[in-house]
Amino acid sequence: MDLQSYPIAEKWFSVTKVDDTTDMLLEPHVHVLEQANLFFVRGSDRDMMIDTGMGIVPIRPYVEPLTEKPFSEIVCVSTHTHIDHIGGVHEFDIRLVHPIEADEMAAPSGMNTIIRDEIDPKLVVLFEEAGYPPLDELLIDALPYAGYDPKSYSLTGAPATGILEEGDTVDLGDRQFSVLHVPGHSPGSIALFEEKTGILFAGDAIYDGPLIYDGPGMSVDEYVATMKKLQALDVSIVHGGHDPSFDKKRLDEIVEHYFRIWGV
Ligand SMILES: [Zn+2]
Ligand SMILES: [Zn+2]
16 A cells, blocks of 8 residues: 555544534544544533544544543443444543443454455445445545554454443433433444433434444344334434434434335
8 A cells, every 4th residue: 555645634533513512523534434423521520422433543632622620530431332433442541331342342353454455345345335435445544643554553442441221321410311222233332312402422323324234243123123212212413423413303214214224
């Protein structure tokens, strides 16, 4: 690969204000397939980081300016343990995940490369058939710094310090997020729902782009139940694991679209 032809990124993460208490981080130079939405939510007593990206460079320097609290008290929630969601989890002291995926977070066994030819070809087909644009030689279109070697990439997991199951609450002081177990895309996927505001952080259970439901650890039967569960919520806005946020009407449209595909 000709690394000379890749530009050097000025900043690896972009940070966008979502609302007064929430910022979204994103890795613009990662292929859209693995470009996850990472949310930082400020609370009165503690802050919450939802997912942590690919782990190509540390996320912590981008998160520190967003909080005034001790970094050691930020609650890091992994919605699930795919490569694009747990890359920076090891940089946080409080790491929560669903028990079904705790082993995977401690020692990731799935995709662990940013080089196309090193990805399981079955996965590449799965991604392209789902509707994602073809993968280039690398899953990045710029280097994070001069001299970066894509071969050096490795997904570093970290053991959970606590678990989150259906019915648990992540309490930020003035804000409480209920944990929903939403399997289908992955066995231990969780979403966070704030009843007071109708805000849903959905992870990859639902987003406004090509959903992935046909790969290892995935289940359409479980996904159908998850979709019905999400449809029953009184949501005002859904912040998905990928793609722009959307409202309840769009949630219903997305669900109906996949129910047609799945013959539900
Ligand atoms: Zn994802
Ligand atoms: Zn995923």
